[in-house]
Amino acid sequence: MTTKEALYNYSLRMGDNALILGHRLSEWCSKAPIIEEDLALTNVALDMIGRAQAFLKYSAILKNEGQTEDDLAYCRSEKEYHNHLITEQPNGDFAHTIARQLYISIFEYHFFSHLEQSADVEFAAIAAKAVKEVKYHREHAIDWTIRLGDGTAESHKRMQAAINDLWMWTGELFEMDEVDTILLKDGISVDLAPIRDLWKKELDKVLLEAMLVFPEAEYMQSGSRKGIHTENMGHILSEMQYLQRAYPDAKW
Amino acid sequence: MVTLNQQTEQVYNWISDIPDPEIPVITIKDLGMLRNVKFENGNYVVTITPTYTACPAMKMIEDQIIEVLGTHNIHNVKVDLTYTPAWTSDWLSTEAKVKLKKYGIAPPSHSSCTKLFSAEERTVCPRCNSNHTSLISRFGSTACKALYKCDDCKEVFDLFKCH
The missing domain is CATH 3.30.300.130 (Fe-S cluster assembly (FSCA))
Structure with a gap:
């Protein structure tokens, strides 16, 4: 794999993570428990779509085959997406959405704080924007985790169940393959081992404050690096790509 | 520039x-x-x-x-x-901050807020200038705003987030 191919893959992954999580979060629009949360979750979704656009645009430039960010978002098949499996997990109840946000936003905060120093100027630029936005996502998720975990018996039970249910998708956040290692040599990608330590440390602190138990299960599910998804992905794409597939190149 | x-x-x-x-x-x-x-x-x-x-x-x-x-x-x-x-919201001109306040949006104080929404950083109500305000939601009607309420005049207002 050449450095350029690795760059493309790395950019695509980050774009896909943001695109699929953004799509999932946007499903809350008009359905959140209170109007402030409707605004909050859709604001986070909007940040994600913006970030997806930035990374997919850069991916298209790197590929240099005349594609646009829209082509990459709407015209690929399931196996060509490389988003972390956790991003495609269903919203579930509000606790599940918050648990997913907690795991991802703490990870992204540390990840983008490091990517800001990337030798690739485009990655560094997008990361600098992303980290400012992720700060808000993280505060939001931490607040709710504590409020629900240390809330009523029912909210505590649901929050703990959500933390446990989503745990097996978190191992993948720290997986590294050829793409990561090629770019690491040039100071472009982020070494995920120290990020994992930062993530665990912060998560431990939050769960303790929220009166929740840190999950102990060891099994971790992965597949996204190879384009292997859960059954949820097909359903997401059938909805997300519907317009583009039914009316190719539609404009309005 | x-x-x-x-x-x-x-x-x-x-x-x-x-x-x-x-x-x-x-x-x-x-x-x-x-x-x-x-x-x-x-x-x-x-x-x-x-x-x-x-x-x-x-x-x-x-x-x-x-x-x-x-x-x-x-x-x-x-x-x-x-x-x-x-x-960064540091780029907002002083003139712009005055205009925002007049329009009913609390301007950002400074962007060097490393600790978001910390207790010591009180947002001032753009309507009655009280600093007894509380955060309703970090996310408002647009990406650049957060939702606050004034504990004195009871009005709900937007804060242009420091960023």
Whole structure:
């Protein structure tokens, strides 16, 4: 794999993570428990779509085959997406959405704080924007985790169940393959081992404050690096790509 | 900001009055979104930067730049979007902050807020100037705003987030 191919893959992954999580979060629009949360979750979704656009645009430039960010978002098949499996997990109840946000936003905060120093100027630029936005996502998720975990018996039970249910998708956040290692040599990608330590440390602190138990299960599910998804992905794409597939190149 | 020559300065001045589509009391120049105008390969290249990555106003601002310059018979325009340096609310001019407050949006105090929404950083109510305010939601009606309420006059208001 050449450095350029690795760059493309790395950019695509980050774009896909943001695109699929953004799509999932946007499903809350008009359905959140209170109007402030409707605004909050859709604001986070909007940040994600913006970030997806930035990374997919850069991916298209790197590929240099005349594609646009829209082509990459709407015209690929399931196996060509490389988003972390956790991003495609269903919203579930509000606790599940918050648990997913907690795991991802703490990870992204540390990840983008490091990517800001990337030798690739485009990655560094997008990361600098992303980290400012992720700060808000993280505060939001931490607040709710504590409020629900240390809330009523029912909210505590649901929050703990959500933390446990989503745990097996978190191992993948720290997986590294050829793409990561090629770019690491040039100071472009982020070494995920120290990020994992930062993530665990912060998560431990939050769960303790929220009166929740840190999950102990060891099994971790992965597949996204190879384009292997859960059954949820097909359903997401059938909805997300519907317009583009039914009316190719539609404009309005 | 790069030094502009006379020609590009004129173009810069023409477009600097374009209002932000979401908060029409302030302009794209006030907000610090208008970064540069240069003349390159026969085109006027206008560089703008989004406040937030997904700022949905960008397309409209781009269209307005083209439209405004069109009225001055300038049609060789290219609008470039840049992410570096990342926009910060520090770029809001003092004048813009006054305008925001008058409009009912609490302006950001400073962006060097490393600790978000810390207790010591009190947001002042834009209506009654009380500093007895509390956060309702970190996310407001647009990406750049948070929702607050005043504990004295009881009004709900937007805070332009420090970013």
